[in-house]
Amino acid sequence: MDEYALGVLTNIGLVSFVALSAYLLLIAGELSFGQQAFFGVGAYAAGMATAMLGLPLPVAVLISMILGAAAAALVALPTLRLRGLYFAMATLAAAEMFRILFELLHWQIEVGGERVGPDGTQGFRGIRWVFERGVEPDAFLAIVWLLLGLVLLLFLVMERSRLGATLRALGDDPGLAGALGIDVERFKLGVVAASGALAALGGALYAHHNTYIEPRNFDIMLGVHSLAYALIGGLGTALGPLLGAVLDIGVLEASRFLHGYRMIVFGGLVALLLVFRPRGLLDERTVRWLRARFS
């Protein structure tokens, strides 16, 4: 496989983590424009853990997921009482606050004769754990897709369990779910924290793939894309966000001759889908139909 194909497949895998985190919130009935913040928390935390503290990547990933979950829970505590667009706006505002915090973050130490660590708007260089261990792009692609496969498997098992049914009930009608004995606030807090951990996992891998991150990586554009992937692919199954990422990046790559105008194609695609299939290609109805047909 050539370097270009490896790059495209790795990017699809990485962006799928943040798309799945947006999907998790969507099926719980919440629209978040702020998942990029937790992707960023994961990227910075894992980068600092390996490049500055010398920790191995698996430990760094674990730390980043815990911090991503904590950051998401912190945002959720005051904002979960909001509904619909108000919650969406609050998550966007919180994500911008995180991005500004990354811009203000200056903490560099000397490692091997070089200054390493976040340097505000100048970014964070030298996240070289993966590179220095000789992990070639194809091996890193395998790591990304192995982890993504595990996450998808967890989602598919969860969606067929009582937990999945509770999650969908909460998304459909939180009032009714509450009347049936579900602690809506606590359950949603857990869902938001899990979505933060998932986005952080993607961020940790992204930082090590790129070796360099900067605050601009985590602005609204990534949040919009991740939400769009979940909405394009469909809210009927966890495979939806992955399908959305594959379709979008596939369309963008196939329309390379349009140069910068490709983004207009992307916007048009999202608009059309939201009109004709508001819950995406693999929506709940289609998934039920597919299950009935193939089971």
Next chain:
Amino acid sequence: MAKSPVFLILLAFASPALAQRVQAELDCAFTGTDFVYDCVIRLKPPVAGVHISVGADMPSMPMAHNIKPVKARPGKVPGEYLARLDLEMPGEWAVKLRLSGAVRDLLVLRYTFTESGTAPRR
């Protein structure tokens, strides 16, 4: 072996390989064709016999642009390499240099591409 789970687990706790660090700077000229740039890469210290693959990503849209990496060819001066970059739009880009051969390294350079050329991002 390279992709087996055992290899990946062993890799997770392995020690880093020693690497010689080099620095690089970029000087690009707009070709007149949207948005194609002829770039000169200068390695410091000047090292010959390096294979350089040049890619690029837009920091404000991470993972959305998949610029096809191009191979740089050696220039006339030692440590100088030439590459033609076909970007999708002007603006701020992170140019990724993957070095192999005489030096193995991965460098990320922050530059702003305009319709006249490039300038390092501040």
